[in-house]
Amino acid sequence: MARKHGRDVRLVHPAHTTVDCARCGARTKHALPLSERTCTCTLCGAVSPRDKNSAGVMLVRAGLNPAGVDRGRPDVPPGRRAA
Ligand SMILES: [Zn+2]
Incomplete structure (x- = not known):
């Protein structure tokens, strides 16, 4: 189907998408309760709506x-810059 329509399909493992930071890749220790709609990264401080982060x-x-969607993503994560 995807080939027919010229789409590029990428399979993504869905695990942990809600506990990983979209900006720096850090994984929070605990999943947020569903009532908590905003995800704040403890490492880089990125704050984003949890669905958007996922x-x-x-x-x-x-x-x-x-x-370009709603935030920049530096090539080198903060704190991991080569000296
Ligand atoms: Zn982060």
């Missing part, structure tokens, strides 16, 4: 760069 994680896993 979508960003999936884009990164698919090899896509979500930059």
Whole structure:
């Protein structure tokens, strides 16, 4: 179906997309309760609606760069810059 329509399908492992940070890839220790709609990264401080964060994680896993959607994504994560 995807080939027929010229689409590029990428399979993404869905696990942990809600606990990984879309910006720096850090994984929070505990999944947020569903009542908590905003995800704040303890490492880089990125704050985003949890669904949007999950979508960003999936884009990164698919090899896509979500930059330009609603946030920038530096090539080198903060704190991991080579000296
Ligand atoms: Zn982060």
